[in-house]
Amino acid sequence: MGLDPIQIIEIRELIRQLGQHHTVILSSHILSEVQAICDKILIINRGKLIAFDTPEGLEKRLLAPSEITLTAEGPEETVRSILGEVAHITSLEVTQAGEARATVRLKTDLEDIYDLSRQVFFAFAGRQVPLLELTLKKTDLEDIFLELTEQPAEEAAGAEEKEEEA
Structure with a gap:
C-alpha cells in the first residue's frame, strides 16, 4: 500500500x-x-x-565522479578540441549527432561540478561555438549505495564460500 x-x-x-x-x-x-x-x-x-x-x-567519499552531458553545434573534432583545453576532465565520450551537432558525456575529478560546468561554458563561448544543452548529473544516495555495496561476482562468491567454511 x-x-x-x-x-x-x-x-x-x-x-x-x-x-x-x-x-x-x-x-x-x-x-x-x-x-x-x-x-x-x-x-x-x-x-x-x-x-x-x-x-x-x-557524497564526498564517493569514488565515482560527477558527470556532465552537453550537446554543442559543430563537428566532433571541434568539440574535442575545445574540451581538450579544459582541465579536470577525466573521461570523455563524444557521439556525433549528424554534421551539425555533437553530444558529449564527460566526467570530472573536481569536487564542485559547477566549477567544471563554468569552465566548459566559457571554453565554448570563447570559441563562439553554441552549447545547445548542458546537463549536470550530481551523485545521489542511490549512486553512493550502489558504489558501496556492489562488488564483482568473484569477490561475492569468494566471500560466501568463506562464510560457509566458518
Whole structure:
C-alpha cells in the first residue's frame, strides 16, 4: 500500500518534527526518501556496517565522479578540441549527432561540478561555438549505495564460500 503525495509530505514533516527531540530510525530501500528526510545515514551490506555519515559526507567519499552531458553545434573534432583545453576532465565520450551537432558525456575529478560546468561554458563561448544543452548529473544516495555495496561476482562468491567454511 502506497501513500499519495500529500501523505508523503505529511509523513516527512512528522519524521522531521519527531527528529527534533528524539532519535528516529527509518529503514527503507526508497533512497530518495532517505535522502530527503535523514540527517545521518547508515548503509549495511551483507550484515556489516559499511557507511555511517551525513548525506554530504557520503557524497564526498564517493569514488565515482560527477558527470556532465552537453550537446554543442559543430563537428566532433571541434568539440574535442575545445574540451581538450579544459582541465579536470577525466573521461570523455563524444557521439556525433549528424554534421551539425555533437553530444558529449564527460566526467570530472573536481569536487564542485559547477566549477567544471563554468569552465566548459566559457571554453565554448570563447570559441563562439553554441552549447545547445548542458546537463549536470550530481551523485545521489542511490549512486553512493550502489558504489558501496556492489562488488564483482568473484569477490561475492569468494566471500560466501568463506562464510560457509566458518
